[in-house]
Amino acid sequence: MLRIKDLVKRYGNDKPVLKNLNLEVPGESVVSIIGASGAGKSTLLRCINRLVEPSAGSITLNGMELTGLSSGQLRKARRRIGMIFQGFNLVDRLTVMENVQSGRLGYIPTWRAALRRYPQDDIDRAFHLMERVGIAHYANKRADELSGGERQRVGVVRALMQEPEILLADEPTASLDPKTSRQIMELLQALAAELRLPVLINIHNVTEAREFTQRIVGMRYGRIIFDGDPAALDNDAMDEIYAGVPAAEREEAEHTGHLREVAAR
Template sequence: MLRISQLVKRYGNGEPVLKGLDLEVPGESVVSIIGASGAGKSTLLRCINRLVEPSSGSIELNGVEITTLRREELRRTRRRIGMIFQGFNLVDRLSVMENVQCGRLGYIPYWRAALRRYPQEDIDRAFHLMERVGIAHYADKRADELSGGERQRVGVVRALMQDPDILLADEPTASLDPVTSRQIMELLQKLAAELHLPVLINIHNVGEAREYTERIVGMRFGKLIFDGKPEDLDQDAMDAVYSGTSEDAARQHTPNSEALAT
């Protein structure tokens, strides 16, 4: 369970990017975050794993308060938060297998990583996951020789190698063609069910959010103004998210927690 309470992020003396945001993501759920550029979607994901430091508020993952962790405690917790990036974030000169094993860096001694002497159980798990997403035959291929869709599958496996408690995906299909985008979203949907993982996806494509996620969160100017099922995202709710209707109108399209639980 991810529980976020009154989260605020401010850069310098400017207007806060996140303004007292509250959000809960239970286990085994696939949740998409939509909103115009500048809504705070990426900042929210980066606050969860503290790639960006929150200004105030609470972020709790499975009972652990992330915002107060320091050094070793933060490192141990962060390794259980899988992250999939829009730009893939692969090391181009390394092989697919070596990139995938980067997901284990928080678990193995430094000397093993430096010498690329990965535990056999990690190699076996990597092959299993790569087979699952269809890239096992690329294990020895350099990352820069892959297509965009193949590179993103490497990113997915790398995140899963962390044995994560939650998977965060920041615009995972933005750099991909429409067909490959749908394949990646379908893959994330299936993996969430198979591995019993909560998945939080920041996405611009509302059609994909409707089709592949079971809950949609709409943000505008750092606030959560829609939270409901895909079928509840009607034109009025879309206007609230992307056109900026009044706060009263926005609240009208935010179902209560009891409705979301059904």
């Protein structure tokens, strides 16, 4: 269970990006976060794993309060939080296997990582997961030789190598073509069920959010203004979430799968 209470994030003296936000994500659920650019979606995800430091409030994962941890405690806690990035965040000159093994850096001694002497159990697990997502045959291929969809699958396996208690995905399909985008969403949906893992996805593709996630959270101005079943995301809710996006453009966006990013104002 992820429990967020009264979360605030402010940069300097500016207005808060997140405003007393409250959210609970139970186990084995796939939840999408939608909203215009500037709504605070990415900031929310990055506060959860403290890539961004919250200004106030609490974030608890399965009973562990994350916001008050020291740097050493945080390093261990991050092992419990898998993260998938829009830009993949791979080391291009390293092989797929080496990139995947970076998901174990919180578990193995530094000397092993430096020498690339990974425990056999970790290698076996990596092959198992790579086989599951269809990239095992690329194990010794450099990351920069892969397509976008293949690179994102490497990112998924790297996150799963952490044996996380929750998976965060920050616009995981934004850099992909529509066909590959659907494949990645199908994969995340399937893995959540297989591994009994809660998944929280920041996504601009409302069509995919409706199809592949069990719950949609709509954000605007750093607040949650919709939280419910995809079937309940009607035109009124969309109007409120995407204020400032013309109706014609929104209709076109839903047909193509992608909403244009318009800064919330």
